[in-house]
Amino acid sequence: xxxxxxxxxxxxxxxxxxxxxxxxxxxxxxxxxxxxxxxxxxxxxxxxxxxxxxxxxxxxxxxxxxxxxxxxxxxxxxxxxxxxxxxxxxxxxxxxxxxxxxxxxxxxxxxxxxxxxxxxxxxxxxxxxxxxxxxxxxxxxxxxxxxxxxxxxxxxxxxxxxxxxxxxxxxxxxxxxxxxxxxxxxxxxxxxxxxxxxxxxxxxxxxxxxxxxxxxxxxxxxxxxxxxxxxxxxxxxxxxxxxxxxxxxxxxxxxxxxxxxxxxxxxxxxxxxxxxxxxxxxxxxxxxxxxxxxxxxxxxxxxxxxxxxxxxxxxxxxxxxxxxxxxxxxxxxxxxxxxxxxxxxxxxxxxxxxxxxxxxxxxxxxxxxxxxxxxxxxxxxxxxxxxxxxxxxxxxxxxxxxxxxxxxxxxxxxxxxxxxxxxxxxxxxxxxxxxxxxxxxxxxxxxxxxxxxxxxxxxxxxxxxxxxxxxxxxxxxxxxxxxxxxxxxxxxxxxxxxxxxxxxxxxxxxxxxxxxxxxxxxxxxxxxxxxxxxxxxxxxxxxxxxxxxxxxxxxxxxxxxxxxxxxxxxxxxxxxxxxxxxxxxxxxxxxxxxxxxxxxxxxxxxxxxxxxxxxxxxxxxxxxxxxxxxxxxxxxxxxxxxxxxxxxxxxxxxxxxxxxxxxxxxxxxxxxxxxxxxxxxxxxxxxxxxxx
Numbered sequence: 001x002x003x004x005x006x007x008x009x010x011x012x013x014x015x016x017x018x019x020x021x022x023x024x025x026x027x028x029x030x031x032x033x034x035x036x037x038x039x040x041x042x043x044x045x046x047x048x049x050x051x052x053x054x055x056x057x058x059x060x061x062x063x064x065x066x067x068x069x070x071x072x073x074x075x076x077x078x079x080x081x082x083x084x085x086x087x088x089x090x091x092x093x094x095x096x097x098x099x100x101x102x103x104x105x106x107x108x109x110x111x112x113x114x115x116x117x118x119x120x121x122x123x124x125x126x127x128x129x130x131x132x133x134x135x136x137x138x139x140x141x142x143x144x145x146x147x148x149x150x151x152x153x154x155x156x157x158x159x160x161x162x163x164x165x166x167x168x169x170x171x172x173x174x175x176x177x178x179x180x181x182x183x184x185x186x187x188x189x190x191x192x193x194x195x196x197x198x199x200x201x202x203x204x205x206x207x208x209x210x211x212x213x214x215x216x217x218x219x220x221x222x223x224x225x226x227x228x229x230x231x232x233x234x235x236x237x238x239x240x241x242x243x244x245x246x247x248x249x250x251x252x253x254x255x256x257x258x259x260x261x262x263x264x265x266x267x268x269x270x271x272x273x274x275x276x277x278x279x280x281x282x283x284x285x286x287x288x289x290x291x292x293x294x295x296x297x298x299x300x301x302x303x304x305x306x307x308x309x310x311x312x313x314x315x316x317x318x319x320x321x322x323x324x325x326x327x328x329x330x331x332x333x334x335x336x337x338x339x340x341x342x343x344x345x346x347x348x349x350x351x352x353x354x355x356x357x358x359x360x361x362x363x364x365x366x367x368x369x370x371x372x373x374x375x376x377x378x379x380x381x382x383x384x385x386x387x388x389x390x391x392x393x394x395x396x397x398x399x400x401x402x403x404x405x406x407x408x409x410x411x412x413x414x415x416x417x418x419x420x421x422x423x424x425x426x427x428x429x430x431x432x433x434x435x436x437x438x439x440x441x442x443x444x445x446x447x448x449x450x451x452x453x454x455x456x457x458x459x460x461x462x463x464x465x466x467x468x469x470x471x472x473x474x475x476x477x478x479x480x481x482x483x484x485x486x487x488x489x490x491x492x493x494x495x496x497x498x499x500x501x502x503x504x505x506x507x508x509x510x511x512x513x514x515x516x517x518x519x520x521x522x523x524x525x526x527x528x529x530x531x532x533x534x535x536x537x538x539x540x541x542x543x544x545x546x547x548x549x550x551x552x553x554x555x556x557x558x559x560x561x562x563x564x565x566x567x568x569x570x571x572x573x574x575x576x577x578x579x580x581x582x583x584x585x586x587x588x589x590x591x592x593x594x595x596x597x598x599x600x601x602x603x604x605x606x607x608x609x610x611x612x613x614x615x616x617x618x619x620x621x622x623x624x625x626x627x628x629x630x631x632x633x634x635x636x637x638x639x640x641x642x643x644x645x646x647x648x649x650x651x652x653x654x655x656x657x658x659x660x661x662x663x664x665x666x667x668x669x670x671x672x673x674x675x676x677x678x679x680x681x682x683x684x685x686x687x688x689x690x691x692x
Contacts, residue, residue: 036468041077044069045109046188048086059110066090066117076102076136084111084121089118090621092129098136103174114143114181119156120149121186124194127160128185133173133206138176150175155194158182158221163206167236177202183219189252190280197253200224207231209239213246222252225275230260232290232323240264251275253530255301255506256286258294266295272314274303276341279368282308284345285336287316302478304339305367310376310405314363317385319349330354333509335483337476340365343392344374348380348407356501357386357509357523359483361476362395370429372399374420379407383437387415388501389508391486391523393474394422402438412437417498419444419469419488419522426450433457442499444469444521446599467493469522484510487524490586492522513578526585526691537573538678538686539613542566547618557593557676557686559601561664570662570676571616573609574688576647577656586691587647589660592684593676594636600676603628604661607647611659625661633674638684647690658688 001180035223042057046069050062063069066088069080074096082088098104108115119128119425128146131137139159146156159182163172172357183200201218204211207230219223223256225248228238238261248255248270255272258265267286276283285301288294301314314336319325326349336343336358343363344355364372404411420443430438434457441462448466452618470492473485487510488494496655498519500674506514509523520526539551540558544565557570589603628646633639651657666670677684 001529027121031108041075041079043079043081044072045081045083045180046086047083047086057615058177065636066092069094072096074104076104079105081107081109082115084108085113087116087118091119091126092117093127093132095134097134098174100136100174103138103176104653106137106142108141114141116143116145119144119146119158120531121146121152121154121156124154125156126154127157129159131161133162133164133169133172135172136174138178138319139180140178144180144182148186153188153192153194154374155199156185156187157195157199157201157203158185158218159202161204161208163208163230163238165206168231169207171209173209175208175210176214177216178212178214179216181217183217183221185221186394187222189222191553192277195223195673197223198229198658200227200253200486201248201251202226204228204238205230207236207238208241211238211240212242212244214244215246216394217247218251224253224257225251225255225272227257228259228261232260234262236260237262237290238265242266242268243270245269247271248275250277252277253281253283253287254287258288258291258296258370260290260464261294262292262623264293265291266297267299268295268297270299272299272307273302276304276307276312279306279308282311284311284316285314285339287318288309288326288329289318290324291326291329294326295332296331297330297333299334300478300480301334301336304341305365307341307370309370311345312339312361312370313343313345314339314360314378315343316345316347316353317350317352317353318345318347320347321349325349325351326353327351328353330356331358332356332505334358335342335480336363337361339363340367341370343375343608345376346385346413347407348378349382349542350385351382352384353386355385356505358390359486359509359523360391361393361474361483361486363392364394364396364398371403372397373401373403373632374398375402375413377402377411379404379409381409381411383412385413386501387413387418388504389417389519389521389523391419392421393486394420394426397422397424398422398426400428402430402434404430410435410437414439414441415443416441416501417443417519417521419446419494420451421446421448421469421471425455429454429456434459436460440464442497442521444494444497463499465497469494486522487585488520488522495526497521534599536575536679536688537611537613538571539616540568540570541616541618541621542568543618550615550617552614552616553680555678555681556676557591557662559599559664559674559676560672561666562668562670562672566670569621569664571606571611571621571659572662572686573611573657573659575657576688576690579651579656579690582651583648584644584651584690587642587644588642588689589643590637590638590687590689591641591676593637593674594633594639595672595674596635597663597669598632598669599631599669599672599674600632600666602630602663602665603641603643604663605643605649606659606661609655609657609659621659622659628660643688678683
């Protein structure tokens with residue numbers, strides 16, 4: 001559906017009072033394209049107990065009012081510091097520009113409590129903090145409100161950054177807004193006088209580049225949470241806009257919108273909760289329009305109950321004309337849950353969109369009269385929507401899994417390596433008969449009773465299967481740790497059941513590297529790392545008169561419980577530097593060998609991992625051991641031993657090496673000799689397999 005945007009220089013509006021959350025993590029340093037160094041100019045102080053006749057250059061001679069600040073044109077490197085805990089009832093519109101390496105800074109001093117600036121909403125289009133066509137500014141640690149008086153209907157915004165508007169005007173650049181709390185901005189809403197979607201908590205508007213909004217808390221605002229606005233022609237579009245690690249909650253309209261951007265823009269690590277609070281218009285959690293190559297990743301979006309007749313989804317790749325088309329945007333590594341309007345909408349002019357490695361839980365709700373769907377597709381003549389390696393866990397009835405409406409042409413998308421799992425009912429896969437523009441490869445569709453009998457029309461349908469994916473802990477709740485419960489068990493048919501996708505991002509939902517062949521189905525990849533040959537040390541030792549002997553060149557490992565000079569034990573050491581995770585789902589030691597009679601062997605890990613096979617003897621062999629498990633060996637063959645706990649202990653301690661001891665602690669038995677191939681053997685060498 002079309003989302004009409006009216007652009008005016010106004011600010012965000014807050015609805016309901018909201019207690020401030022704990023301060024979000026500190027501003028990351030060194031973001032590409034944004035200023036990181038500071039050259040000091042003049043430091044100015046502002047204190048409610050100050051005096052505007054003061055010089056303002058010391059804490060004892062501070063200015064008093066924002067009106068005084070607004071009269072000054074600041075220079076590169078200047079700082080405007082507001083006293084911690086101070087309260088001002090005014091709007092801040094500072095002037096002047098910094099320069100590369102010498103931004104102008106607004107911040108607090110003398111305490112941890114944020115200074116408060118209440119805009120008051122005293123006229124239509126008011127902005128509590130306005131940076132108007134300036135460059136090289138850093139704004140941090142302010143609390144901002146803009147509450148329109150009762151009985152008045154105005155558009156309002158908390159923080160607005162304006163760049164140039166016409167093609168003749170230059171770009172403004174390098175603006176950072178961090179650790180600010182913007183709330184109670186109660187601007188005009190749908191069907192009210194002065195309503196505009198270009199208002200809200202933080203609005204980035206016009207010809208701007210290299211803007212970072214990071215670690216801010218935006219709450220109880222109308223219309224929008226954080227968004228960009230501007231002209232759609234490529235020459236005037238915003239560039240390198242980053243919205244990162246922000247908490248956005250209780251928003252009347254959209255949570256985050258990335259609009260009119262041409263390159264380098266990202267929406268990352270944000271939490272959007274309870275946006276789309278009305279059914280009076282179409283709103284979404286995070287969406288893009290007139291956007292090229294925007295990355296939307298590692299966000300959590302939940303708790304949306306409104307959004308209008310068509311929307312209310314966490315995500316939307318929009319575009320209703322050539323000028324407003326989205327092209328090349330990527331939605332990846334997000335966790336969405338408990339939303340009413342489905343997972344995602346594709347407008348007709350959304351082109352070359354990738355949706356990968358996301359976890360969606362309970363994103364079809366029961367409230368309202370919206371079509372209950374997982375995806376909404378507008379008919380199109382465009383193509384190349386790649387939807388792969390996602391997990392969709394559905395708990396409530398769906399009218400149509402893939403709802404297709406409006407536009408001209410047909411629904412177009414390729415679904416590969418996804419898990420679609422429902423515990424409820426699905427009226428139909430699609431409300432229209434799907435054509436060949438819809439393709440389904442290697443998806444896990446469960447349960448079989450719903451999906452195997454579904455009408456897939458003439459859609460391309462290949463290598464899909466109906467097995468239970470065997471999730472390890474399919475729970476509902478907040479935080480990415482909950483999403484990890486939608487990993488699948490070792491026995492899952494999803495393991496190695498996918499088709500290879502080129503340019504797949506390189507990692508899965510958990511950050512694990514992706515293989516070049518036989519990928520898993522779903523959002524979690526279980527790589528197997530085999531370490532053998534020169535990457536591993538191994539050897540056996542013998543007691544008694546042989547206690548000083550080293551058997552470094554032997555092709556066999558030996559284990560035996562026997563009298564002095566006949567007892568033997570074996571050591572193996574593996575390194576797994578390729579593993580980037582803090583734990584593995586399974587670690588298996590595979591060795592080839594056995595003996596003439598059945599023997600029980602204990603498997604230990606050793607704390608000492610510095611031994612080398614070229615010097616290992618009974619006398620220096622480590623015995624600082626922790627029991628890992630026991631295994632029974634019999635006739636010669638291949639044996640697999642679970643050493644997961646041993647490997648995970650090493651990973652959690654920061655080590656990438658494990659040392660293992662095979663020892664028979666049973667009664668002496670002269671016939672109980674067991675031998676196994678060592679790394680010096682020509683075949684069947686010891687292997688440590690790690691699944692993660």
